[in-house]
Amino acid sequence: MRTRDxxxxxxxxxxxxxxxxxxxxEYIPPELPHREKQLRELALLFKPLLTEPGHISQRVLLVGGIGTGKTVTARAFxxxxxxxxKSRGINLEYIHVNCYRDRTLYTVISSIAKQVGxxxxTRGLSAQEIYLGLLEFLEDENKYIIVALDEFDYFIDFAGSEAVYFLVRTYDxxxxxxxRINFIFISRNTLxxxxxxxxxxSYLLRNIIRFEPYTAKELYDILDSRRNLAFYEGTVSDExxxxxxEIEGRDTxxxxxxxxxxxILLLAGEAADSExxxxxxxxxxxxxxxxxxPDIAILYDTLFYLQLHEILFxxxxxxxxxxxxxxxxxxxxxxxxxxxxCEEFGEKPRKHTQVYEYAMNLKKLGLIEAKTSGKGYRGKSTLIGINAGPLEFLELKVLDILNKKIGERVHGRTH
Ligand SMILES: Nc1ncnc2c1ncn2[C@@H]1O[C@H](COP(=O)(O)OP(=O)(O)O)[C@@H](O)[C@H]1O
Ligand SMILES: [Mg+2]
Structure with missing residues (x-):
């Protein structure tokens, strides 16, 4: 083919x-489904900055596990x-510092200074001196800032208690x-x-906003709104x-x-494109x-140790x-x-209760999903699904193992 073609x-x-x-x-969507409560709490806690600027230095702690929307909520807020x-004539700026990258008092303060302009x-000043310069600068510019210290856990570990104390007690x-300086601390846990x-x-724990892991229903709404922004209509179904x-939901x-x-949605779209x-x-x-x-790949290694009828199931x-x-x-x-x-592999099928037990074992091993049917199904029944990798690939793997196991047995018998 011609290169141009x-x-x-x-x-x-x-x-x-x-x-x-x-x-x-890094994209900040226009709406954050199921984070309305957290946004309201933030607005309430920072409201005095608009009504009485300069009267308080607010500190708020956001706490929650990975992927619960802490960073995006802070940024959107x-x-x-x-x-x-600004529209009310108050010169307020939001500054986001990632403490995974900037872990020391010096780098955090330098980063804040740089972001406010x-x-x-570049050298010669201590963290404290730069901070004092920052206080002066904000005074001169009549500026207020909300500083979010994201991945704050790293700052605690690397910079230590003294450094945190220094920031928290600024105006003491x-x-x-x-x-003029307010803080949003973002942490994985209160531990x-x-x-x-x-x-x-106890100072930091005073204003705490929690982010719980998302349920399947909540993730559905988040994914739904992203789908409509990112994909052409009709390319990604509700299913x-x-x-x-459901793969990722806390309750599922x-x-x-x-x-x-x-x-997963992004990579699935890319997989569709590449095919x-x-x-x-x-x-x-x-x-x-x-x-x-990647844990799933390790699961594949366990396939070989399953009982024959578990593999058949x-x-x-x-x-x-x-x-x-x-x-x-x-x-x-x-x-x-x-x-x-079973017929195909010349095996006598096991009884219903036994088969059910195989299913439950496979579920425990993480190879299949099993849940009770909800709406849309007549009667109550157990539903089986498989999330662990493409089925086509998994079938080849399973057939390979079955042939080995059954081949071995036949081989054993002839001797
Ligand atoms: N409620 C939500 N609505 C829309 N997108 C969300 C929501 N919560 C999280 N996200 C998205 O999920 C990803 C992870 O969120 P993030 O804020 O980085 O989580 P955390 O900081 O808690 O680890 C980001 O792409 C973010 O935009
Ligand atoms: Mg984050």
């Missing part, structure tokens, strides 16, 4: 994405709140200054605060969104991490899931799911397929 081919290739960057971690302040000599140290002296700890939400066995959920598929399928999601969750589940093209199928359907599979 080749390149043009790539350029003209259609994509499921209309705006992929809407799925990148900071962006809107400072813009509202204060000229800082320098009472002659107007209170890391116990490394501080008790006075500072795909709800499947990802996941970690409740929105970052991972969005990343030239006009639509994102469940297989694309499974493929994406294994990429973000797993194969039946894979085939039923592939045939039906649904995220979940009834256990009864899998059992029917299991009998076919």
């Amino acid at each position: 080749l390149i043009e081919g790539v350029l003209n290739k259609s994509s499921v994405f209309k705006s992929k960057e809407k799925l990148y971690p 900071g962006r809107e709140f400072s813009s509202l302040a 204060m000229p800082v000599p 140290e320098y009472p002659e200054y107007t209170k 890391s605060l116990s490394k501080l002296d008790p006075a500072t700890e 795909i969104i709800s499947y990802i939400a 066995g996941g970690r409740g991490n929105a970052r991972v959920a969005i990343e 030239g598929s006009p639509r994102v399928t469940l297989e694309h999601v499974r493929k994406a899931h294994i990429t973000v969750n 797993l194969l039946a589940a894979i085939r039923t799911l592939r045939r039906k093209q649904q995220p979940y199928v009834r256990i009864g359907e899998v059992e029917e397929e299991y009998r076919n599979v």
Whole structure:
């Protein structure tokens, strides 16, 4: 193929994405479903900055696990709140510092100074001196700031209790200054605060806003709004969104991490593009899931140690799911397929109660998902799904192992 044609081919290739960057971690969406309560609390706590600027130096602590929306909520709040302040004639700026990158008092303070546009000599000054310069600078410019110290746990570990104390007690140290610096501390858990002296700890715990892991329903809403921003209409079905939400939902066995959920959606879209598929399928999601969750690859190594009939049941589940093209199928359907599979491999099928036990073992091992049917199904029944990687790939793996196991046995018999 001519080089030009080749390149043009790539350029003209259609994509499921209309705006992929809407799925990148640094993107701040226009709405944050299920973080309304946290945003309201922030607004309430920082309201005095608008009504009586300079009267208080506010400190708020955001606490929650990874991917619960702490960073994006702080940034979105900071962006809107400072813009509202400006429209009321208050010169307020939001500053975000990542303490994973800037872990010492010196680098944190330098970063704040740089972001407010204060000229800082590159060497010769101590952290305290720069901070004093910052207080002066804010005074001169008549400026207020909200500083978010994100990944604050790292700052506590690296900079230590003294440094935290220094920041928190700014206006006790320098009472002659107007209170212009406010803080949002962002931390994974309150446990890391116990490394501080008790006075500072209790000080930080005064205004605390918690971020709980997301449920499947909440993740559904988050993914739904991202899908509409990032994908062309009709390329990602509701079923795909709800499947990802259930993989990651706190109440459905996941970690409740929105970052991972969005990343799965992104990678699934990329998988669809790379196959030239006009639509994102469940297989694309499974493929994406294994990429973000390398533990699954380790699961594959455990396949070999399963009992023969557990593997036969797993194969039946894979085939039923592939045939039906649904995220979940009834256990009864899998059992029917299991009998076919047994026949194929010359095995006597086990009884129903035994088969149910195989299913529960596979669930415990993380190879399949099992849940009770909800609405949309007639009667109550156990539903079986598989998130662990593309089914096509998994089927090959399972067949390979079955052939080895059964081959071995046949081999053993002849001797
Ligand atoms: N409520 C929400 N609505 C929309 N997107 C969200 C929401 N919560 C989290 N996200 C997205 O999920 C990802 C992880 O969120 P982030 O704020 O980085 O979590 P944390 O800082 O708690 O680890 C980001 O891409 C963020 O935009
Ligand atoms: Mg974060």
